[in-house]
Amino acid sequence: MKYRPHMSQPARSPSPDTPEPATPGARRAAAQRLKMRRELSAAAMELFATKGYEATTVDEIAAAAGVARRTFFRHFRSKEEAIFPDHDDTLVRAAAVLDAAPAHENPLDTVCRGIKEVMRMYAASPAVSVARYRLTREVPTLREAEIASVARYERLFTRYLLGHFDEGAHREGDDDPLLAEVAASAVVTAHNHVLRRWLRAGAQGDVETQLDHAFEIVRETFGTGIGAGRADAGESAPAAVSREGEVLVTVARTDAPLDEIMRTIERALKQR
Amino acid sequence: MKYRPHMSQPARSPSPDTPEPATPGARRAAAQRLKMRRELSAAAMELFATKGYEATTVDEIAAAAGVARRTFFRHFRSKEEAIFPDHDDTLVRAAAVLDAAPAHENPLDTVCRGIKEVMRMYAASPAVSVARYRLTREVPTLREAEIASVARYERLFTRYLLGHFDEGAHREGDDDPLLAEVAASAVVTAHNHVLRRWLRAGAQGDVETQLDHAFEIVRETFGTGIGAGRADAGESAPAAVSREGEVLVTVARTDAPLDEIMRTIERALKQR
DNA sequence: GGCGCGGGTGGCACCGAATGCCACGGGCCG
DNA sequence: CGGCCCGTGGCATTCGGTGCCACCCGCGCC
Numbered sequence: 001m002k003y004r005p006h007m008s009q010p011a012r013s014p015s016p017d018t019p020e021p022a023t024p025g026a027r028r029a030a031a032q033r034l035k036m037r038r039e040l041s042a043a044a045m046e047l048f049a050t051k052g053y054e055a056t057t058v059d060e061i062a063a064a065a066g067v068a069r070r071t072f073f074r075h076f077r078s079k080e081e082a083i084f085p086d087h088d089d090t091l092v093r094a095a096a097v098l099d100a101a102p103a104h105e106n107p108l109d110t111v112c113r114g115i116k117e118v119m120r121m122y123a124a125s126p127a128v129s130v131a132r133y134r135l136t137r138e139v140p141t142l143r144e145a146e147i148a149s150v151a152r153y154e155r156l157f158t159r160y161l162l163g164h165f166d167e168g169a170h171r172e173g174d175d176d177p178l179l180a181e182v183a184a185s186a187v188v189t190a191h192n193h194v195l196r197r198w199l200r201a202g203a204q205g206d207v208e209t210q211l212d213h214a215f216e217i218v219r220e221t222f223g224t225g226i227g228a229g230r231a232d233a234g235e236s237a238p239a240a241v242s243r244e245g246e247v248l249v250t251v252a253r254t255d256a257p258l259d260e261i262m263r264t265i266e267r268a269l270k271q272r
Numbered sequence: 273m274k275y276r277p278h279m280s281q282p283a284r285s286p287s288p289d290t291p292e293p294a295t296p297g298a299r300r301a302a303a304q305r306l307k308m309r310r311e312l313s314a315a316a317m318e319l320f321a322t323k324g325y326e327a328t329t330v331d332e333i334a335a336a337a338g339v340a341r342r343t344f345f346r347h348f349r350s351k352e353e354a355i356f357p358d359h360d361d362t363l364v365r366a367a368a369v370l371d372a373a374p375a376h377e378n379p380l381d382t383v384c385r386g387i388k389e390v391m392r393m394y395a396a397s398p399a400v401s402v403a404r405y406r407l408t409r410e411v412p413t414l415r416e417a418e419i420a421s422v423a424r425y426e427r428l429f430t431r432y433l434l435g436h437f438d439e440g441a442h443r444e445g446d447d448d449p450l451l452a453e454v455a456a457s458a459v460v461t462a463h464n465h466v467l468r469r470w471l472r473a474g475a476q477g478d479v480e481t482q483l484d485h486a487f488e489i490v491r492e493t494f495g496t497g498i499g500a501g502r503a504d505a506g507e508s509a510p511a512a513v514s515r516e517g518e519v520l521v522t523v524a525r526t527d528a529p530l531d532e533i534m535r536t537i538e539r540a541l542k543q544r
Numbered sequence: 545g546g547c548g549c550g551g552g553t554g555g556c557a558c559c560g561a562a563t564g565c566c567a568c569g570g571g572c573c574g
Numbered sequence: 575c576g577g578c579c580c581g582t583g584g585c586a587t588t589c590g591g592t593g594c595c596a597c598c599c600g601c602g603c604c
Contacts, residue, residue: 032552057589068554073591144420151419175489178465182490185461186454193453217447218454221493304581329560340583345562547604554597561590568583574576 037075037085040065044082049131053139080145083132087149090121094153098160107164108183111157112215115191118153119211122195126203133199150188157184186221190214309347309357312337316354321403325411352417355404359421362393366425370432379436380455383429384487387463390425391483394467398475405471422460429456458493462486 043064047056058079062072076082094114101110122129136142161180194214198207315336319328330351334344348354366386373382394401408414433452466486470479 036552058591059589070555070592071553074552077591079590144416144423147423148416148419151416175486177469178462178486178489179493181465182458182461182493185457189454189457190450193450197449214447214450217450221454308581330562331560342563342584343582346581349562351561547602549601549603550599552597552599555595557592557594559590559592562588564587565585566583567585568581570581571579573578 033075036065036067036071040067040072040075041082041085044079045128045131048083048135053135053142080142083135083142084145084149086121087152090118091152091156093117095156098156107161108187108219110164111160111184111187112218114157114160115153115187116208116211119191119195119207122199123203123207130199130203133196150192154184154188157187160184186218187215190218305347308337308339308343312339312344312347313354313357316351317400317403320355320407325407325414352414355407355414356417356421358393359424362390363424363428365389367428370428379433380459380491382436383432383456383459384490386429386432387425387459388480388483391463391467391479394471395475395479402471402475405468422464426456426460429459432456458490459487462490 040061044056044061047060047064058072059069061079061082062069065072072082076085094117097114097117098110101113136146158181161184162177165176165180191211191214194207194211198205198210312333316328316333319332319336330344331341333351333354334341337344344354348357366389369386369389370382373385408418430453433456434449437448437452463483463486466479466483470477470482
């Protein structure tokens with residue numbers, strides 16, 4: 001009855017749909033487009049950092065980049081997106097990582113490698129990431145936008161885990177969907193934790209190593225339906241701690257494949 | 273330089289700051305306010321369900337509720353908030369649950385009770401929840417808004433867990449912040465999973481029981497003490513194995529010969 | 545060369561969400 | 575009864591976002 005938005009033109013704001021343009025002349029066009037995105041994003045970050053997010057209008061961003069307001073919205077779906085220009089790209093790259101994963105790999109390891117792709121995107125330009133982090137901490141709108149982005153990764157991983165969980169052995173109670181979701185959220189949460197800590201510290205140090213350590217802890221509490229960890233002898237410790245006179249505690253589902261249980265236990269034991 | 277939004281009046285759109293108004297005459301005012309919120313929210317839901325979210329203007333919602341457009345924004349910070357009128361309230365109630373938790377209670381159990389408060393809010397009006405669910409599935413804006421709300425609960429729980437994790441025993445490596453975050457996200461994710469499943473099924477059946485079951489699974493993999501007390505690894509035996517329902521619990525001393533531990537476990541597993 | 549064609553651009557108009565401001569009106573208290 | 579508080583209505587304004595049209599530039603084709 002009213003206007004019925006046609007959503008005609010953009011929706012290609014994200015990464016190029018075809019990873020290989022193949023068209024001879026159209027490649028420069030894509031490069032030009034990317035360059036424009038970078039310039040607009042840089043101008044936006046600059047303005048946001050100096051005079052604040054809300055106080056900065058799209059007009060000013062466009063003017064700073066030397067283009068018209070209308071052009072800005074041809075490259076970004078919204079004002080927020082100028083701060084996260086790479087999330088869409090990274091999402092498809094993460095999906096590609098999952099897609100190209102070797103069949104024998106533990107699905108949990110696969111999604112860990114997937115989110116590491118995200119971490120690499122942040123680590124690729126530490127200065128920008130730190131500035132962006134400062135912004136997202138202050139402006140609620142941006143915080144929610146980032147949360148939404150992270151949720152997209154999480155859903156991707158959840159779907160993947162659900163499709164690669166123990167193809168053969170299905171329980172009747174079937175808590176697999178729950179476990180997939182929880183595992184995906186654990187991996188993503190670990191990533192977020194390490195990332196934020198790294199950003200708060202000014203983006204110094206080796207994030208990837210820290211991330212791997214976090215994954216180690218997550219893996220210790222989750223395995224594919226198996227949780228194995230080291231815990232103190234007498235007391236209730238939140239799984240995965242080591243100390244003298246230590247004891248290995250294993251919690252395993254009896255219906256999980258036997259050899260996988262044994263492998264998990266063996267790995268945990270040999271780790272010291 | 274521009275307008276510098278004063279953010280003067282609302283920000284009390286959420287629940288009443290004072291749980292006890294105490295003022296004799298001001299109580300009816302709060303009740304009136306609540307009633308208005310309900311009416312506006314109902315009108316909004318009705319319109320959203322019939323003609324869609326984007327196609328519905330705030331003017332129409334206000335008109336349907338018999339008030340002016342300006343009044344709508346006195347009760348809701350935004351158009352989206354009309355769909356989630358109870359989240360702010362529920363957040364403070366969840367915080368109250370954490371606050372009033374007995375000191376001896378397992379923090380993980382406490383946050384489980386906290387999020388159960390959220391579940392109860394959904395369960396209180398199943399029909400509305402289902403309609404809202406349908407909307408959030410379709411409209412990206414609303415989906416992101418809901419994700420943001422959920423993130424607020426998660427942060428609340430993370431902070432709580434961080435403050436109540438094993439006050440005494442702190443490891444030097446100190447992965448507690450990570451574990452707190454992961455645990456909180458696990459609890460919230462479990463809640464989301466059960467909730468969505470329940471809503472997809474048309475809000476039939478006992479959600480709370482399903483939620484408890486999901487908590488059970490989360491507790492099994494997370495622990496805060498993985499049933500280490502039940503089976504003891506004394507000097508005589510290299511490993512003690514006990515099976516509880518679907519789960520195998522093993523406690524083994526790491527200084528015992530590896531193959532002997534493995535043999536003990538294998539024997540116990542095959543004994544099925 | 546002229547010509548059409550496709551894609552990026554500028555500019556304009558417009559809708560609608562959101563906020564500030566002021567004036568009205570109805571309860572409540574002194 | 576006259577003040578006060580507060581919710582409300584209505585108006586004006588800013589600004590994000592979109593549709594539409596005209597323009598221009600590079601390319602291939604007749």
